[in-house]
């Protein structure tokens with residue numbers, strides 16, 4: 001292990017000296033911030049510092065839903081959050097997807113405009129037709145699209161699901177290949193001349209008159225501006241309504257003759273599943289133990305893994321033999337409020353964090369805004 005003060009003249013000149021913007025975190029937000037900054041300030045030296053050998057939060061671990069709002073989740077949000085704020089966040093997610101597609105070609109990230117369905121269990125309250133009309137009125141006025149939401153019971157028998165009484169379709173949602181997205185964004189950063197140093201953990205920072213001093217696991221580093229894009233891991237630097245939230249996911253082995261294609265939400269967005277070719281990726285169950293899942297530690301619990309498996313066996317694939325291949329977890333950043341925090345804390349330091357459960361959608365719009373903050 002070589003500390004910064006043991007590096008050569010060339011290494012210091014090329015990688016460490018004269019950093020105009022240090023961006024912490026190489027997830028969607030960190031990379032899109034760097035790209036938009038470089039577009040705005042082509043001669044700036046921009047360096048991303050990432051603690052992992054890969055991005056190690058949520059951006060390479062998520063379910064790949066290109067989504068911006070399902071009826072039961074929006075209904076749930078409207079009970080807890082001000083109406084204006086719910087629609088502001090909705091719009092940010094919708095715009096975020098368009099921003100993302102302006103950076104990466106849809107074909108390269110395997111985007112599928114497959115639609116999504118919000119499934120309502122037999123023992124759950126459904127949303128009313130008036131609420132669906134309200135959603136369609138709102139979406140028409142905000143994004144200019146008509147009849148985005150509709151009831152679609154036929155999907156239940158068509159795909160062979162059990163235990164659900166109805167489903168609501170969002171015709172504009174889709175899916176992407178999460179791994180390909182991160183690879184494409186990374187390629188973009190390299191083409192723009194943005195450096196990423198992997199394995200560097202920011203431990204603390206102090207602001208001086210003309211610079212920011214970064215204290216890392218390899219020693220001290222200086223930059224003119226610091227942009228922190230560490231989402232669920234940012235609460236050690238920022239005292240705000242922000243907590244880490246673990247999400248657990250599993251994937252089946254390939255299933256012969258898998259009947260369905262699409263993205264599906266259930267239980268106000270707390271569960272979600274989709275096909276990836278002939279496998280099913282399924283996650284959720286954080287609502288079974290909010291306290292236990294408010295953690296920045298990766299890991300799995302029997303309680304949540306069992307609940308996901310049960311949903312798969314009883315409701316999604318009730319007549320199909322399948323095997324689980326493996327499971328994993330990722331860490332999101334959430335708060336009481338669902339909107340992201342895009343905030344300048346002083347003249348040289350800013351944060352773009354709290355992406356919630358739809359950071360794939362909202363992330364690049366946050367990157368775009370953060371890139372204009374100084």
Ligand SMILES: Cc1cc2nc3c(=O)[nH]c(=O)nc-3n(C[C@H](O)[C@H](O)[C@H](O)COP(=O)(O)OP(=O)(O)OC[C@H]3O[C@@H](n4cnc5c(N)ncnc54)[C@H](O)[C@@H]3O)c2cc1C
Nearest residue numbers: 025027028029056057058059062063065202330358359360
């Ligand atoms: C299981 C799961 C499923 C999801 N499914 C979806 C979905 O289908 N659709 C959707 O829109 N969203 C989904 N999300 C949410 C989405 O993935 C996130 O909101 C988004 O990836 C957040 O991006 P980010 O760049 O803000 O954070 P991250 O991707 O977490 O990136 C932060 C980076 O900062 C690094 N870091 C942290 N601390 C430090 C430090 N001190 N020094 C250096 N580096 C540091 C981390 O290693 C990490 O790479 C899901 C999330 C999870 C966990």
